[in-house]
Amino acid sequence: xxxxxxxxxxxxxxxxxxxxxxxxxxRELYFGNYALHSLDQRSHLLSDSHGQxxxxxxxxxGVHNFSVGSDSYDDMLRKTLYLIRNSKxxxxxxxxxxxxxxxxxxxxxxxxxxxxxxASEDIGRYEYxxxxxxxxxxxxxxxxxxxxxxxxxxxxxxxxxxxxxxxAEDRMNRAVKRVNTNFPDxxxxxxxxxxxxxxxxxxxKNNIELISTGLIFLPIRTI
Amino acid sequence: MIFNSIxxxxxxxxxxxxxxxxFKRSVKLQNAFLLLSSYAFYSFSDIRxxxxxxxxxxxxxxxxxxxxxxxxxAVRGFLLADGILLMAATLGVFKYYDFFFEGFILPLGISFYxxxxxxxxxxxxxxxxxxxxxxxxxxxxxxxFPILLAGxxxxxxxxxxxxxxxxxxxxxLAAGGLRQILxxxxxxxxxxxxxxxxxxxxxxxxxxxxxxxxLIGAALYTVQIYADFAGYSEIAIGISKLLGIELMRNFxxxxxxxxxxxxxxxWHISLTxxxxxxxxxxxxxxISRKIPxxxxxxxxxxxxxxxxxxxxxWLLTGLWHGSNRTFIVWGLFHGSLLIFYHxxxxxxxxxxxxxxxxxxxxxxxxxxxxxxxxxxMISWVIFRADSLHQxxxxxxxxxxxxxxxxxxxxxxxRINPVLIFGTIFFLIEWIGRxxxxxxxxxxxxxxxxxxxxFYPALILCIYFFGNFSSAVEFIYxxx
Numbered sequence: 076x077x078x079x080x081x082x083x084x085x086x087x088x089x090x091x092x093x094x095x096x097x098x099x100x101x102r103e104l105y106f107g108n109y110a111l112h113s114l115d116q117r118s119h120l121l122s123d124s125h126g127q128x129x130x131x132x133x134x135x136x137g138v139h140n141f142s143v144g145s146d147s148y149d150d151m152l153r154k155t156l157y158l159i160r161n162s163k164x165x166x167x168x169x170x171x172x173x174x175x176x177x178x179x180x181x182x183x184x185x186x187x188x189x190x191x192x193x194a195s196e197d198i199g200r201y202e203y204x205x206x207x208x209x210x211x212x213x214x215x216x217x218x219x220x221x222x223x224x225x226x227x228x229x230x231x232x233x234x235x236x237x238x239x240x241x242x243a244e245d246r247m248n249r250a251v252k253r254v255n256t257n258f259p260d261x262x263x264x265x266x267x268x269x270x271x272x273x274x275x276x277x278x279x280k281n282n283i284e285l286i287s288t289g290l291i292f293l294p295i296r297t298i
Numbered sequence: 299m300i301f302n303s304i305x306x307x308x309x310x311x312x313x314x315x316x317x318x319x320x321f322k323r324s325v326k327l328q329n330a331f332l333l334l335s336s337y338a339f340y341s342f343s344d345i346r347x348x349x350x351x352x353x354x355x356x357x358x359x360x361x362x363x364x365x366x367x368x369x370x371x372a373v374r375g376f377l378l379a380d381g382i383l384l385m386a387a388t389l390g391v392f393k394y395y396d397f398f399f400e401g402f403i404l405p406l407g408i409s410f411y412x413x414x415x416x417x418x419x420x421x422x423x424x425x426x427x428x429x430x431x432x433x434x435x436x437x438x439x440x441x442x443f444p445i446l447l448a449g450x451x452x453x454x455x456x457x458x459x460x461x462x463x464x465x466x467x468x469x470x471l472a473a474g475g476l477r478q479i480l481x482x483x484x485x486x487x488x489x490x491x492x493x494x495x496x497x498x499x500x501x502x503x504x505x506x507x508x509x510x511x512x513l514i515g516a517a518l519y520t521v522q523i524y525a526d527f528a529g530y531s532e533i534a535i536g537i538s539k540l541l542g543i544e545l546m547r548n549f550x551x552x553x554x555x556x557x558x559x560x561x562x563x564x565w566h567i568s569l570t571x572x573x574x575x576x577x578x579x580x581x582x583x584x585i586s587r588k589i590p591x592x593x594x595x596x597x598x599x600x601x602x603x604x605x606x607x608x609x610x611x612w613l614l615t616g617l618w619h620g621s622n623r624t625f626i627v628w629g630l631f632h633g634s635l636l637i638f639y640h641x642x643x644x645x646x647x648x649x650x651x652x653x654x655x656x657x658x659x660x661x662x663x664x665x666x667x668x669x670x671x672x673x674x675m676i677s678w679v680i681f682r683a684d685s686l687h688q689x690x691x692x693x694x695x696x697x698x699x700x701x702x703x704x705x706x707x708x709x710x711x712r713i714n715p716v717l718i719f720g721t722i723f724f725l726i727e728w729i730g731r732x733x734x735x736x737x738x739x740x741x742x743x744x745x746x747x748x749x750x751x752f753y754p755a756l757i758l759c760i761y762f763f764g765n766f767s768s769a770v771e772f773i774y775x776x777x
Contacts, residue, residue, distance in 0.1 A: 076318065076467045076469075078469050079467065079469050079472055079473065082473070083476075085750075086750065086753070086754075089750065089754050090754065090757070093754060093757075093758070205304055205305070205308065209304060209307075209308065210304065215757070215761060216304050216307055218761065218764065218766030219766075221761050221762045221766075224762075225762060
């Protein structure tokens with residue numbers, strides 16, 4: 076047993092070194108701006124890539140832009156809870172488009188990143204331990220880090236073709252593909268709908284004005 | 299809980315630590331702890347079926363005790379029939395109910411642990427083993443977590459003695475287990491799950507693709523199912539070795555087999571040998587006792603018995619996989635190949651002798667290997683297809699003139715890593731084909747520094763090139 080412990084210890088040291096390297100690369104690439112936020116403002120904008128595009132434009136109107144691309148209502152719920160626990164928000168803006176209630180958004184979201192805004196009682200102790208400690212500090216168990224390293228550290232070298240220089244047929248094909256990806260079926264996600272209702276309920280209970288600047292319950296569109 | 303999940307990465311080190319450091323002093327404590335761990339492992343996926351697992355193993359335990367204590371042949375026969383009927387009925391209800399009523403959930407691993415329990419009952423009846431009076435040992439034998447979800451279908455006759463005796467930590471066994479787990483993960487996450495992306499697309503859109511693409515789809519699925527299932531088995535065996543328990547081998551490089559009989563000696567060995575020992579041989583002996591050995595229509599009756607035995611056994615093998623007609627046809631297809639091989643065995647020998655070709659001639663062996671692999675690949679198309687209609691259209695597509703067209707499918711430009719790693723995979727498999735698993739002695743003679751670079755490199759390959767995006771389940775979980 077001693078020999079096994081000795082050998083596995085040295086082997087795990089190698090893995091630990093790899094893990095530390097991956098952690099620091101991944102922390103910057105994967106979490107990056109996700110953890111950046113401000114609790115100074117009393118108004119917050121929760122949104123996905125549509126809000127993210129505003130960058131700090133809203134700040135001069137006293138609204139903290141808390142949006143990140145691919146945020147789902149589940150992520151926004153976690154952020155709302157975080158804001159309520161740690162500050163005294165008086166207004167929350169939600170700006171989304173139609174695919175916010177699709178099964179696509181239920182699958183593709185930022186749940187593994189927005190866990191940093193959770194408390195253990197939000198998702199259960201075991202899940203919190205797994206998501207917030209194991210997955211966060213052991214990037215070897217987190218394949219998403221490998222994906223971002225491949226994309227940002229070893230880019231394919233292909234330059235993106237500007238939209239204007241694409242043919243009409245190519246544009247149409249890409250548009251159809253995009254719509255089909257974002258709206259894979261006509262079902263609305265019950266889970267996301269429940270999260271949105273919880274956000275509304277939370278805002279009501281905590282006397283927070285909730286302003287929607289998008290069509291949050293719009294029926295799903297397919298082509 | 300699946301082996302390649304974070305949950306298991308938390309669960310197993312905890313089990314390993316407690317097993318070897320806290321409960322080491324008493325084998326009774328170790329076994330009780332392993333039994334509880336097995337139940338925790340099983341209930342993690344779906345707690346509803348834990349009662350079923352306990353019920354099945356308890357039934358086998360009590361029937362085993364009854365068989366052990368009875369001296370009357372009639373009572374023993376009654377108990378055996380009782381046990382087989384109960385197990386078959388449970389399997390039938392849970393596995394084939396969906397054939398008539400859709401939406402019925404299949405309990406994970408049911409086919410595997412029921413076959414394990416059947417082995418236990420039948421082997422006690424045949425007096426190949428004694429019934430275990432200790433309920434913990436017996437239940438652990440029938441629900442040992444590494445083999446619970448997808449085998450290997452370990453025979454209790456070899457597992458129970460290992461569970462009953464005191465286990466000392468064995469460095470070589472444990473180190474070998476770790477290498478086996480690593481190789482299994484490489485097979486599953488890098489080879490199988492990457493092939494799955496393309497194979498799934500080609501099978502889903504098979505009606506729109508030409509023959510060359512369909513052939514690639516069939517080849518990719520052939521690699522996928524092997525790397526997936528053999529990978530799972532390697533991980534299961536490796537985990538068990540870390541707990542000081544050796545399991546039977548489940549795969550022995552089947553795609554290097556030079557004929558179909560050899561293929562089935564190498565593929566899913568635990569299931570094939572189960573059907574051989576509990577169905578084919580008893581059935582063949584039973585029929586041969588009833589029918590006198592003589593020639594009929596110039597053919598020996600032994601041949602008819604063989605054909606009847608093979609057809610029935612392979613029908614059941616197909617049904618074991620599920621109630622879908624494709625599985626039944628797949629089973630019968632393999633049965634036919636085996637009969638075909640059996641019938642042609644003597645004429646083949648004569649032809650080779652007359653042509654003065656040795657049976658181990660390199661060109662002949664290579665040709666036979668390719669032919670066997672191709673026949674197996676066609677059978678996997680039937681196995682994978684959603685319906686017989688799709689399987690037929692798929693196979694006729696492969697043999698159409700479009701076979702010579704340029705292959706075209708979604709993601710064809712991204713397939714290079716799959717081809718590179720697939721080649722490396724089969725190269726290592728070929729080099730290690732005389733071992734129990736490819737990585738068993740691979741690189742053991744290298745200098746330590748080089749060897750210790752190789753293993754982390756393999757881990758990094760899995761990390762950077764493995765497919766984690768779609769949480770692809772192990773194929774055999776559905777059975």
